[in-house]
Amino acid sequence: MTLLDDAKIITTANAGKAGTLYSVKPDSGLADLGITRATTATRVNPSGNIESVAVNEPQLDYSDGSCPSFLVEPQRTNLFTYSTGMPSGGWAGTATYNANTVVGPDGTTTGNLIEDPSGGASVAAYNVMSVSASTTYTFSFYAKRGTMTDMNYSILDMQIFSYIVGVTSFYSQTNSSTWSRISVTFTTNSGTSSVRIYLGNFAGGTGTNFSLWGVQLEEIPSGAHTDPSATSYIPTSGATVTRNRTSFYKTGLSSLIGQTEGVFFLELDFDFNGDYGFISMGANSSNAVGIGATNSSGLWLQALIGGTGLNTFWSSPGYPSGFFKIAIKYKSGDFAAWLNGTEVTTNASITSQAKTWEKIAAGYGTTGSFYFFYGKIRQIQFYDTILTDAQLLALTT
């Protein structure tokens, strides 16, 4: 027997439709995850192009390479009313806009060629955006080199005419053959109500140009889920657009999840720098096992048994960077966690897991209704018996 035989649930980012992320095991479909997102979204498809996905359809995203991951994102709004098609949507400045002349990352001719018409001291496109005071935003865009020898952005507080983000070159982050996504996070001042966002070459250069597509300005909520990373592209055309958060949830899994012992395995990339976030297997509001992140101190593994939290606050490894593999082994008196091939914590004081473990959720609590998980998932697996240390080592390596 191999782990392929032993696994009761194997969920990957390889198949979906609106409302469903399919699990490879079991073949009955019992463990197919229910996906909820009340709006459309976008993903990077296998060809590397950005494309729209339907309401409730999982974002099987290839941003990280040739193999997909399931993208689980918070709600965000693109505050630009025209993400392409400049100069619509309030863009102005000394630059010449050649709208819809360049093939964008979505494969359509919706890219803009930003050109210096006069060879002045500087050339820039700018847009004045209404913002809230003392609030964090992330500005992102796609760029491709043309003939300009430098490319810059800056962000100006229009109330005090002082840069919040000074003139910054993004030239080194780009190339002339593919689109690169550039992003910058900034926090407005206490009196800021509008900012001017500049893109251009502040050194000038007659006739020089670069390509621009997909501008996005997202407000980063304070408190919960404050990861400032730019989220997936949100297209707009005449009005701001909100992409709702994605969640997944599945119940009725008691025949697949080990009731008194088992292993819960994930390969994922957490959105850290945020609030608490969990993926959990649960029995009810008093009983759950979760793999998650705290808001400050690192990974958080928790076994909540009989309403009493037996918490393993695990901060010593810090936040793993990028994708990582983690497994929790649970059995009465035998709790352990393995991370990337190393047993990182053990606990022998859990005395019972005799509950009806039957749920998996992108969050915590009975229905995963708080501590939402956000990030990227490559694999979810469940075993209904514990695995040996050798197996856990191999599984998480």
Added chain:
Amino acid sequence: MLALKLGISLNNIKAGGGGGGDPVDTMIADFQSRVTTDGGTTEAAACLKTLLTALNDIS
């Protein structure tokens, strides 16, 4: 008899989408069939095979 056995074997492979062969290929074929029947789409089969093969190598 040899020809008969060979014929049966080939029929099994064709009908099962890999049945009787590599268990990973069989699992992927069954998965793709189920998803398609349900109206979904599958992708990145090579990635899935790599993942499942790794599991099948752990005993």
